[in-house]
Amino acid sequence: MSTQQQIVSAFKEHFSTTPKLFYSPGRINLIGEHIDYNDGFVMPAAIDKGIWFAVAANNTNKVNFVSVDLNDSYSIEIDKIEKNESWKNYVLGVLHVLQEKNISFGGFDCVFGGNLPVGAGLSSSAAVEGGLLFALNTIFSFGMNRIEMALLAQKAEHGYPGVNCGIMDQFASLNGQKDHVILLDCTSLEHKHFPLQLEKYNIVLINTKVHHSLASGEYNKRRKNCEDGFKLLKTRLSEAKSFRSISSKQVVEQKDLLDAKTFDRCLYVTEEIERTQLAGKLLEENNLVEFGKLMFQTHDGLSKLYEVSCDELDFLVDEARKHSSIIGSRLMGGGFGGCTINIIEKEKTDATVNEITAAYFKKFNVHPEVYITNTSNGTYEIV
Numbered sequence: 001m002s003t004q005q006q007i008v009s010a011f012k013e014h015f016s017t018t019p020k021l022f023y024s025p026g027r028i029n030l031i032g033e034h035i036d037y038n039d040g041f042v043m044p045a046a047i048d049k050g051i052w053f054a055v056a057a058n059n060t061n062k063v064n065f066v067s068v069d070l071n072d073s074y075s076i077e078i079d080k081i082e083k084n085e086s087w088k089n090y091v092l093g094v095l096h097v098l099q100e101k102n103i104s105f106g107g108f109d110c111v112f113g114g115n116l117p118v119g120a121g122l123s124s125s126a127a128v129e130g131g132l133l134f135a136l137n138t139i140f141s142f143g144m145n146r147i148e149m150a151l152l153a154q155k156a157e158h159g160y161p162g163v164n165c166g167i168m169d170q171f172a173s174l175n176g177q178k179d180h181v182i183l184l185d186c187t188s189l190e191h192k193h194f195p196l197q198l199e200k201y202n203i204v205l206i207n208t209k210v211h212h213s214l215a216s217g218e219y220n221k222r223r224k225n226c227e228d229g230f231k232l233l234k235t236r237l238s239e240a241k242s243f244r245s246i247s248s249k250q251v252v253e254q255k256d257l258l259d260a261k262t263f264d265r266c267l268y269v270t271e272e273i274e275r276t277q278l279a280g281k282l283l284e285e286n287n288l289v290e291f292g293k294l295m296f297q298t299h300d301g302l303s304k305l306y307e308v309s310c311d312e313l314d315f316l317v318d319e320a321r322k323h324s325s326i327i328g329s330r331l332m333g334g335g336f337g338g339c340t341i342n343i344i345e346k347e348k349t350d351a352t353v354n355e356i357t358a359a360y361f362k363k364f365n366v367h368p369e370v371y372i373t374n375t376s377n378g379t380y381e382i383v
């Protein structure tokens, strides 16, 4: 975990060039999970935890990276970029997609690190990809807008890291606005920044400390499952263009067409698309209590139908249900570990969170981390 100051100091230690400084945030998602790649709607926001980048052109043909958090560094010549391992694939993946698009850049020095926990479902990978792309777009004047950058950063994640993610994380990190959530239509990328009026509530993330790894392949399997399910459903529902035009009722009617797992995945996806549309209306009416109930439903779907939860996440949500001060709770992000997102009454946040974390420790012998989260602007240059 590093601070902005540590990134600036580390740059001075390693390089003699003069850097520009950037901040690239992580994201939360209120509702709409695992449906960004199923033509659904999502409600993410950029948050006040993220990654700083200090970057300077160095007039050589070499790119030099220093990861302060991992205490590691890597250098390579521009024309020799290829797939590597671990964190390097996130930064090299960005350079690779730029080269694929024939967007040219020169050598540069780059130091990065921040306070965004890795593997906690807060999109540290998107923050790295989007942050580096934004920095290079500024330094080498590519002229890309934020939506183009989000799409390219998503492509970078599909490439070297090999995760066939949807657009939500990269879009939210680059396009967030402080005190707003983004209502994003993942098909058209039409979006609206909607004021988040939390008033007497906090958004609290509780980190199971179970390190999720999307690259483990389960994520890609879910995506493939949904694609296969949709193709089968389309054999009978020929008008359907995507999951958005199929109702959960129709999925139930076509149950005989699908094997048990595929049925569950398709049912979850269609239910979650319906839920997010309702959730959007409730948010516009500022009806957080009803909104919170939908979050619990989403968790049940993610756990039982989509099967991306784990004992630790289920435990935290079950504990949350016992507290009337928590109006909504669910696993957030890709799943298999990481954080739950909870909407908790401000006045009772400390007491509630203490009880839940104590119960978690008793059960798993691990102290979960707790982050009371604020929203932030999308990736920006610090001047």
Ligand code: GLA
Residues within 6 Å of the ligand: 032, 033, 034, 035, 036, 037, 123, 165, 166, 167, 168, 169, 333, 334, 335
């Ligand atoms: C990860 C992916 C996103 C999205 C979520 C689940 O964060 O990167 O595209 O699919 O999982 O909603």
